[in-house]
Amino acid sequence: MHKNxxxxxxAATLVAAAFSAVSAAPIVSRLTPPSDxxxxxxxxxxxxxRFLPGQRFDLQATISPDANQNIAGVKFYVDTSExxxxxxxxxxxxxxxxxxxxxxxxxxxxxxxxxVHRLTVSATQLPDGQSVIATGNFExxxxxxxxxxxKAKNLIVMIGDGMGIAHRTxxxxxxxxxxxxxxxAPLAMDTFPVTGLVQTCSLNxxxxxxxxxxxxxxxxxxxxxxxxxxFPDDTLDAFDNPRTEYxxxxxxxxxxxxxxxxxxxxxxxxxxxxWAIHTQARGNGTGICDQYLDEATVKSNLTVxxxxxxxxxxxxxxxxxxxxxxxxxxxxxxxxxxWGVAAGALDATRDLLADFQKVGFAYAANATQxxxxxxxxxxxxxxxxLSNMNVASDKIDGRRGSPAVVNEFGFPDQPMLDEMTDAAxxxxxxxxxxxxxxxxxxxxxxQAHNMDTDRWILETIEFDRAIAxxxxxxxxxxxxxxxxxxxxxxxxxxxxxxxxxxxxxxNSRANSxxxxxxxxxxxxxxxxxxxxxxxxxxxxxxxxxxTNPDRKMLIGYAAGSDRYEDWQSNPRPIQDTQxxxxxxxxxxxxxxxxxxxxxxxxxxxxxxxxxxxxxHTASDIPISxxxxxxxxxxxxxxxxxxxxxxxxxxxxxxxxxxxER
Numbered sequence: 001m002h003k004n005x006x007x008x009x010x011a012a013t014l015v016a017a018a019f020s021a022v023s024a025a026p027i028v029s030r031l032t033p034p035s036d037x038x039x040x041x042x043x044x045x046x047x048x049x050r051f052l053p054g055q056r057f058d059l060q061a062t063i064s065p066d067a068n069q070n071i072a073g074v075k076f077y078v079d080t081s082e083x084x085x086x087x088x089x090x091x092x093x094x095x096x097x098x099x100x101x102x103x104x105x106x107x108x109x110x111x112x113x114x115x116v117h118r119l120t121v122s123a124t125q126l127p128d129g130q131s132v133i134a135t136g137n138f139e140x141x142x143x144x145x146x147x148x149x150x151k152a153k154n155l156i157v158m159i160g161d162g163m164g165i166a167h168r169t170x171x172x173x174x175x176x177x178x179x180x181x182x183x184x185a186p187l188a189m190d191t192f193p194v195t196g197l198v199q200t201c202s203l204n205x206x207x208x209x210x211x212x213x214x215x216x217x218x219x220x221x222x223x224x225x226x227x228x229x230x231f232p233d234d235t236l237d238a239f240d241n242p243r244t245e246y247x248x249x250x251x252x253x254x255x256x257x258x259x260x261x262x263x264x265x266x267x268x269x270x271x272x273x274x275w276a277i278h279t280q281a282r283g284n285g286t287g288i289c290d291q292y293l294d295e296a297t298v299k300s301n302l303t304v305x306x307x308x309x310x311x312x313x314x315x316x317x318x319x320x321x322x323x324x325x326x327x328x329x330x331x332x333x334x335x336x337x338x339w340g341v342a343a344g345a346l347d348a349t350r351d352l353l354a355d356f357q358k359v360g361f362a363y364a365a366n367a368t369q370x371x372x373x374x375x376x377x378x379x380x381x382x383x384x385x386l387s388n389m390n391v392a393s394d395k396i397d398g399r400r401g402s403p404a405v406v407n408e409f410g411f412p413d414q415p416m417l418d419e420m421t422d423a424a425x426x427x428x429x430x431x432x433x434x435x436x437x438x439x440x441x442x443x444x445x446x447q448a449h450n451m452d453t454d455r456w457i458l459e460t461i462e463f464d465r466a467i468a469x470x471x472x473x474x475x476x477x478x479x480x481x482x483x484x485x486x487x488x489x490x491x492x493x494x495x496x497x498x499x500x501x502x503x504x505x506x507n508s509r510a511n512s513x514x515x516x517x518x519x520x521x522x523x524x525x526x527x528x529x530x531x532x533x534x535x536x537x538x539x540x541x542x543x544x545x546x547t548n549p550d551r552k553m554l555i556g557y558a559a560g561s562d563r564y565e566d567w568q569s570n571p572r573p574i575q576d577t578q579x580x581x582x583x584x585x586x587x588x589x590x591x592x593x594x595x596x597x598x599x600x601x602x603x604x605x606x607x608x609x610x611x612x613x614x615x616h617t618a619s620d621i622p623i624s625x626x627x628x629x630x631x632x633x634x635x636x637x638x639x640x641x642x643x644x645x646x647x648x649x650x651x652x653x654x655x656x657x658x659x660e661r
Contacts, residue, residue, distance in 0.1 A: 025066035026125045028134035029097070032060040032231045032242045033119070034203065034222070038136030047116060047139040048203075049221055049231075050640065052647055055250055056108045057221075058242035058338075059083065061134065062092055062234045064101040065125040073131075074104040077120040083109060088334040092234040103234055105242065107338025114142035141220075141644050149653035152481040152628040153434035155247070155646055156470045157217060160463045161210060161271050162445025162456075162490030164621055166555075170453075170495055171460035173553055174544055178533045188468035189484045192624035197636045199620055200488045203232070206618045210445070211282040213487030213639070214274035218438070219244040220643035226282050228274035238281035239291075239329035243339065247643065248275060248300035248436045251650065256433040259296065260304035260424045264417055264462075265442030266387045266578060267292070267309040271487060275438045276300055279329075285312045285322060286348065287329040293356055294342040303378070303431070304424045307442075308385035310365075311580050313356070316348040320386050320580045323348045356381045367415035370423055380427050384414045387578040391443045392416065392462035393455045394573065396543045405572060408586045409579070417441060418465040425473050434479075439466055448490040449613045450574040451563050451594050453555045454547035456493075465542060474627040481630065481649050485623040485642065491614035492558025497531035499567055500524060502550040510566035510601040519566060519603040525554060560614040561607035563594035570597060629654040 033049030036042040051057055059076045076083040085106045092101040104121070111117060116139050124131045160167070168189065176185040202208035203222035212223035221244050224232045230241035248259035263272040268285035276296035277288045289312035296302035314321040325346040336343040357363055364370040364382040373380065389395075394405040395414050406412045415423075421439050428435040441463030447456035467484055474480035499506055501524055509519055519525075526532065534553045537545040547569045554567055574597070575582055575590045582588065591597040593612035609615050623642065625633035629649025637645070648654055 025064065025069065025130060026071060026123055026132045027064045028061050028121060028123070028132055029064060029101075030060070030062035030234060031119065031121055031134050031136045032233070033057060033136070033138045034231060035119070035136035035138060038134060043137065047137065049138040050141050050644070051111070051138065051220065051244075052143070052250065052644075052651075053112045053114060053140055054110050054254070055220075056110045056243075056245040058231075059106040059109050059119065060231070060233060060242040061104045061121040061123070062097070062101060063104060063121075063123050063132070064098045066128070066130070067098070067100075069125040069128060070100065071102045071104075071123050072126050073122070073124040075122050076106050077122070078111065078117050085109065086334065086338070088332075090235065090332070093236045094234045097234060101234070105334070107243075107335060111140050114140045143644070143648045143652045146652050150479065150628060151651070151653040152479060152646075152649040154428075154437070154477060154480040155435075155650055156437045156439065156474070156480060156482045157646070158439045158441075158463070158467055158470060158482065158484045159214060159217075159271055160441045160444050160460065160484070160486045161265075162448050162488060162616070163441070163460060163463070163486040164489030164493060164617075164619055166493040166495055167444055167448070167456065167460050168622070170457050170493070170553065170555065171464060173495070173534065174457050174536045174547075175461050175464070175538060177535055187464045188471060189464055189624055191471070192482070192484060192626040192630070194625040194630045194633050196623050196634050197620040198485055198623050198642065199636065199638050200618065207616050208488050209282075209616065210270035210487050211274055214271040216639040217485070217642050218247045218275045220640050220647075222640060224280070227280040228270060228282060229278040230280055232280065238284050239279050239287055239344075240332060240335055241278070241280045243278045246275060246300060247647065248296070248302070251436060252299065252301040256431070257301065258303040258428050258431045258433075258435040259300040260428045260435060260437040261302070261306070262304065262417070262420050262424050262437070263307035263440040263442050264389045264391075264459075265307055265440065265446070266312075267305055267307040267383070268312055269309075269388070269442060271440045271442065272307060272438065276302060284327040284329070285309070286324060286327040287344065289313060289352060290328065290344060290347075290350070293352060293359070294344060297359065299341065303435070304380045304427050304437075306380065306382040306384075306420045306424060308383065308387050308389040310353070310383040311386045313353040313383060315351050322580060323350065353381075353383070366411070366413035367419065368413055370415050370419065373423065377427055378430065380423065382415075382420065382423070385409065385411045386580050388442065388446065388576055389414050391447060391455050391573065392458040392543070393547070396458070396541065399541065410581075416465070417462050418469045421466040421469045425469070429473075429477070439470065441466065445490045447573070448493060449615075451491060451557050451560050451614050452570055452573060454569040455573060458543060458547070461543060471626055478628060480627045481646065482626045483623060483633065483642065483646065484625075486621040489617045489619040489621050491560060492617050492619075494556055494558065496554050496556040497525060497527040498534045498553050499551050500526040500530055503548050503552075506567060510568055510598070513600060513602050519601050524567075526551075557607075557614055559609060559617050560605070561594065561609050561611050563605050563607065564598040564601070565603050565605050566598045566601040568598075
């Protein structure tokens, strides 16, 4: 039987550490950046931590001295040279380490020399004078020399949160239809000339969440689940982890580019925050949104921020505010000084909305105001809901004269994602140095978690309409690279077939209480040739007239939780627990989870996972590219490779001779 030498080395290391704890100390239990050389004594690829020439990142080590001893004389070396800089020592606060364990940190290191570098930490304990040396490695990626190929001035990264291959396929079927086995028209994302596959694992799991699933694209490095823009450490402070410089920070510092972030989620959410915010706690919304202003506007030239999340910008004394000191931060002096950022404050009563406007941001509270922005607008903050925006299905219903859901949420005039994308591009294009723009279709994921099929399909269509706007911009500005991908797949979605009956018949069965026999027998669920080609009528606004046509497409979930199903659209979404007024009427009358809806038909489907929500999967996800440097995005790649290929297009240049489909 083949045995992975890394696992053998890990076991040996743990045994040795156990003996060392008794007989010899100090011990280095963590060395950052992470590496297989440190963890498994394996110096060979893959190199876990990789950086651009000149990209900044922190060096850190966790060191435990023997009992009644103290750590002194900590030094970091790269290759054979001592790293010059201030090293701070703070007490480790996570459970399971000796009480006198220290964390040693040197902030904002960078290296200009491509290649693999050895990172060494040395320390001495006093008073007995015993010492320790531990070694890891990291790679500075060689992007190659510029050879006359044009560079990408603008980078647009479109992230369909949770969007796997089947999500794309389902949206194509609904939007454009199929006749005799051929799609009648492509999605906008289907027209991108280059497509590859992306592997999505996080630093600590084969299944990522959205924080590391997004920040891999913006930093080029793996993060632990729940963490963004940082490596893990051994303190409980949510904002003091070792940092990695973001794409937006690097390009603002070196080239003067602007950063834009657009999402249909709350702007504190993991995917948007992972382009500008450094924290190990993706849920700490007060500090995250403060950091947008106090750091990202300065370090990343953040110029556009659009989405939901007004609750973090209102003083805690205002109804609907979620600001509180427990999710805020005050940075240590060494971190603030090392990275040249503001220290922050525990300021729950801060009016962050007013503070954005004080530094020159125009503010749009709804779609009408977004559309009416003056042509002279140079910076833009748009917050269109207290938390996550309503999904496309409910926004479209509101625009068509059925506004019950958006009215009950309190925000009947929300923009669509393509409208937000247009507004962002108009402002960002004013920077002659170029820009980085991240656009997220957030509720593809959120509604897939809820196994709300029709809502995530319309979310994918909304996202595709935004992609069309980004492509049109790139066609008019050929120095632009547009990427479409996801942070992960959600719910194990796949298309199982189509209903074989009319909506009237399906509706009768769904309300009959006949259980599974009424809703799963072959006379209802058509597989293989019985599935046929479902037809959805599309209205002039670009969305289906109904998501309940006769013989509609049916979706299954391989990573779903328990639910009731009747194969019909849900008139109201599942409760959104992030909404400030979720526990009061009318929002508290919405179904709390997928076992509290569609119960009349009695068709109970047992899930594969615990809890009341579908989960992310470890499946590879597609990436599609258009514009300058698109040819770089072929084949199967790690999610961190996307960063380096995009930065190659921006910093070195790349051949772009790829024919459009």
